[in-house]
Amino acid sequence: MLLREYKPADCAEMARLFYDTVHTVNLRDYTPEQVNAWATEKVDLAAWDASFRAHKTVIAEQNGEIIGFGDLDVKAGYLDRLYVHKDHQNEGVAAAICDALESVAETKTVTTHASLTAKGFFQKRGYAAIKEQQAERYGVWLTNFVMIKTI
Template sequence: MEIRAYTPADCQRTAALFYNTVHAVACRDYSQEQLDAWAPEDRDLTAWDQSFQGHFALVAVEGETLLGFGDITPTGYLDRLYVHQDHLRQGIATALCERLEGLVQGPIITHASYTARPFFAQRGYRLVQAQAVERRGVKLTNFVMRKDR
């Protein structure tokens, strides 16, 4: 597995991985309406790419296969961390997270889903608060978590 910097050529594949992973993995924790609001099919790829360009963004690949991706802001907000549904529990999220955490100084904050919360807790993130966020008019619960270093 190679972890490398995100490039605009990765945009469409990361968006597809995001959509497929959210819908396949988070379905045990969120309703179909919530999944569709969180990860819609009609994503604005220009905005998606620009959001990566403004962060430290990494992708994990093996050959031509995209295994996962993640990004963090310079101020320590871990925005996204997703692994392909067929490659879960293979250390990909851990490897991406370690690299992303190493790119910034100070505490790291993330907004973890029900699904991702145990992963972050295992990595030393502590719960700050539960929160209801709105996506496309639909409320979803996630968890503000913080890792002090």
């Protein structure tokens, strides 16, 4: 596995990985209605690209294929997205991406909004769940957790 910087040409493949992961991996903790609202097939690639370029974005690649990605607002210490390909779960991909992102945070804490599926992963990394909350997507409510790690 190779970790590298984001390139705008990666965006469409990342959107497909996001969709596929949410619709398979996250389906164990959320209903079909919830995953359909969370990950539609209509990602605004221009907005995603702008966000990825504004953040520190790390790509995990294997054999020329993107197998994971994550991004961090370095100044705010906000870990925005972290997704691993559905066929590469539990291989250390997310941990490697988090290690790379946490190491460049300009804050003493890193905050994320973790899904039900990701909560345990973040707890094992030393994040504490500060509060449970409901996020609304297209009129559908999804539970997630505000989690913070002191670094």
